[in-house]
Amino acid sequence: MPTIKDVAAEAGVTSTTVSRVLNNRGYISEETREKVYSAMEKLNYMPNEMARNLSRQKSDYIGVILPSVEHPYFSKVLHWLEHYVTKHNYKIMVCISENSREKELQYIDLLYSHRVLGIVVCSHIGETMEHLDSNCPLISFEREIAENIPAVLCDNYQGGILAANRLFDAGCRNIAIFNQPTKENIPAYSREKAFMKCCEDKKISGRVVYTDRLAPLSEEFGNNILELMKKNSDLDGIFATSDVMAANIIRACKKMGKRVPEDISIVGFDDTWISTLTYPSITTIHQPVREMCEYAIEAIVKKVKSEKVPSQVVFPVELIDRESTK
Amino acid sequence: MPTIKDVAAEAGVTSTTVSRVLNNRGYISEETREKVYSAMEKLNYMPNEMARNLSRQKSDYIGVILPSVEHPYFSKVLHWLEHYVTKHNYKIMVCISENSREKELQYIDLLYSHRVLGIVVCSHIGETMEHLDSNCPLISFEREIAENIPAVLCDNYQGGILAANRLFDAGCRNIAIFNQPTKENIPAYSREKAFMKCCEDKKISGRVVYTDRLAPLSEEFGNNILELMKKNSDLDGIFATSDVMAANIIRACKKMGKRVPEDISIVGFDDTWISTLTYPSITTIHQPVREMCEYAIEAIVKKVKSEKVPSQVVFPVELIDRESTK
Numbered sequence: 054m055p056t057i058k059d060v061a062a063e064a065g066v067t068s069t070t071v072s073r074v075l076n077n078r079g080y081i082s083e084e085t086r087e088k089v090y091s092a093m094e095k096l097n098y099m100p101n102e103m104a105r106n107l108s109r110q111k112s113d114y115i116g117v118i119l120p121s122v123e124h125p126y127f128s129k130v131l132h133w134l135e136h137y138v139t140k141h142n143y144k145i146m147v148c149i150s151e152n153s154r155e156k157e158l159q160y161i162d163l164l165y166s167h168r169v170l171g172i173v174v175c176s177h178i179g180e181t182m183e184h185l186d187s188n189c190p191l192i193s194f195e196r197e198i199a200e201n202i203p204a205v206l207c208d209n210y211q212g213g214i215l216a217a218n219r220l221f222d223a224g225c226r227n228i229a230i231f232n233q234p235t236k237e238n239i240p241a242y243s244r245e246k247a248f249m250k251c252c253e254d255k256k257i258s259g260r261v262v263y264t265d266r267l268a269p270l271s272e273e274f275g276n277n278i279l280e281l282m283k284k285n286s287d288l289d290g291i292f293a294t295s296d297v298m299a300a301n302i303i304r305a306c307k308k309m310g311k312r313v314p315e316d317i318s319i320v321g322f323d324d325t326w327i328s329t330l331t332y333p334s335i336t337t338i339h340q341p342v343r344e345m346c347e348y349a350i351e352a353i354v355k356k357v358k359s360e361k362v363p364s365q366v367v368f369p370v371e372l373i374d375r376e377s378t379k
Numbered sequence: 380m381p382t383i384k385d386v387a388a389e390a391g392v393t394s395t396t397v398s399r400v401l402n403n404r405g406y407i408s409e410e411t412r413e414k415v416y417s418a419m420e421k422l423n424y425m426p427n428e429m430a431r432n433l434s435r436q437k438s439d440y441i442g443v444i445l446p447s448v449e450h451p452y453f454s455k456v457l458h459w460l461e462h463y464v465t466k467h468n469y470k471i472m473v474c475i476s477e478n479s480r481e482k483e484l485q486y487i488d489l490l491y492s493h494r495v496l497g498i499v500v501c502s503h504i505g506e507t508m509e510h511l512d513s514n515c516p517l518i519s520f521e522r523e524i525a526e527n528i529p530a531v532l533c534d535n536y537q538g539g540i541l542a543a544n545r546l547f548d549a550g551c552r553n554i555a556i557f558n559q560p561t562k563e564n565i566p567a568y569s570r571e572k573a574f575m576k577c578c579e580d581k582k583i584s585g586r587v588v589y590t591d592r593l594a595p596l597s598e599e600f601g602n603n604i605l606e607l608m609k610k611n612s613d614l615d616g617i618f619a620t621s622d623v624m625a626a627n628i629i630r631a632c633k634k635m636g637k638r639v640p641e642d643i644s645i646v647g648f649d650d651t652w653i654s655t656l657t658y659p660s661i662t663t664i665h666q667p668v669r670e671m672c673e674y675a676i677e678a679i680v681k682k683v684k685s686e687k688v689p690s691q692v693v694f695p696v697e698l699i700d701r702e703s704t705k
Contacts, residue, residue: 122448122461131473135474146440146473147461149458163470165425168427326596326597330627332633
């Protein structure tokens with residue numbers, strides 16, 4: 054692979070001159086610039102980004118830690134993070150934590166040692182994070198980690214209200230939220246709190262049905278949902294805390310001979326592509342993932358420039374009406 | 380952030396000694412090693428991977444170019460590539476090409492300039508690739524690019540035969556393959572060729588139905604499938620060249636009042652998570668994505684060590700029986 058020296062020799066200039074052309078620093082005559090560019094083209098020279106990064110002691114990578122890249126919510130998040138990282142001329146380094154706290158911490162150390170510009174952590178599962186490097190901006194996505202770490206969230210509480218109201222408007226009077234067992238700092242908990250508050254206000258029967266902690270894309274999870282549906286066969290409306298869960302509930306209803314939405318209405322959450330592929334398609338709460346990702350990357354860029362960013366930003370959600378509700 | 384110099388000062392040794400401890404080079408007494416490690420721990424020192432990479436003129440990144448990270452096939456591929464890249468202690472840099480040849484070439488240049496160890500290109504859409512750097516191993520995933528670029532494929536021809544035979548065994552005599560318009564070097568073309576050959580051999584009616592070139596996860600694609608299903612309402616069996624397409628066909632059948640599998644049998648391709656989430660679940664052709672990804676990363680590791688790798692490896696596929704076929 055040709056080096057700066059080769060380019061300099063080919064162009065008949067010094068390496069310093071080539072470097073100045075590359076970095077657009079100092080005065081260079083148009084003629085010299087032309088000579089250097091021709092030499093680069095002739096030798097098919099590629100600038101060494103590694104060397105440039107080292108000289109400024111920062112890479113141009115942004116690290117992203119996700120629990121999964123297969124779940125449609127996180128693959129949507131990854132899609133838009135890559136989009137905005139690339140737009141800012143940075144590169145994305147992807148780390149899959151598989152919901153393991155140990156892996157998350159290992160990945161954070163690894164990203165630090167690669168001198169990434171910043172890190173976006175999606176759905177952090179642990180408690181306090183130790184040895185955080187304050188020089189490396191960290192943004193928490195859809196989860197609150199600690200006070201000093203800016204969080205990008207959607208309005209989960211509002212989502213719970215929209216879902217409960219939609220089921221109420223569909224005529225449902227015996228409803229449930231299907232959720233994974235949650236802790237207070239987890240978004241799904243806000244959805245649950247809002248949903249139950251709404252049922253209370255409207256004086257209708259509302260309950261929480263907890264699923265097992267299974268991989269959401271596994272067949273086991275589908276079987277678990279079917280069991281729970283059989284145990285709760287009196288329900289006439291369900292708010293599922295993800296579209297994947299809603300799709301599993303639709304499948305369970307069909308197995309049980311229940312018609313959606315005639316016998317039971319279902320509202321999902323996220324508005325991922327799966328919500329338009331099932332039959333019936335899924336009425337859901339839209340998370341503005343694109344805007345949230347744009348904001349997360351801009352927050353890192355700002356923090357790199359030592360600009361201040363808000364400690365928490367909450368994006369509004371929206372109800373999308375489809376076929377799974379009356 | 381503490382540097383090697385700080386660690387050396389803290390431990391009372393020279394920077395060279397610290398570097399030798401870090402890189403496990405030359406003789407270092409146990410006592411000195413202990414002192415250096417304590418100093419690192421005390422200062423919370425992180426080795427600078429950027430600097431280490433520069434000194435060996437290679438990064439420890441492997442680049443991956445994918446058309447999408449949202450499509451369940453490619454998100455499965457990314458999941459397993461990340462798994463095996465991490466297993467080899469390398470890091471993954473993800474580039475989303477969105478099926479644009481221009482973006483693919485830009486990303487390849489970018490990956491070269493970051494001195495990646497190697498590149499896996501998934502579903503390359505262009506023709507010949509220019510200015511390929513022979514120092515940087517490139518592996519083509521599920522697509523043949525050129526003779527000098529090793530390709531990792533699944534047995535698409537065999538997949539077409541298995542699908543046609545499965546429909547024949549379900550009693551279907553009027554069948555079609557739903558495909559996107561393809562070129563000869565594209566895997567879906569082999570599936571089509573095998574499928575039509577099988578129909579001919581069995582003397583049953585077989586046809587090719589081409590969909591429009593639409594984003595496979597969009598609602599527009601679903602509408603296109605519904606239109607095509609209405610135009611081909613005589614069919615009693617369909618081989619869809621992806622599970623996502625099969626899910627769209629199931630949705631279209633329900634909209635038309637056709638029962639799956641009673642009125643029409645459907646076979647998908649890929650065996651992604653969507654195939655167990657629809658109702659009925661999808662009988663499909665399993666691609667051994669995990670094994671293919673393991674092989675692709677090992678091929679890059681071998682090429683980095685200047686070992687030879689086969690120019691093409693074809694992995695066997697398998698029929699997975701589920702509910703969408705009689």
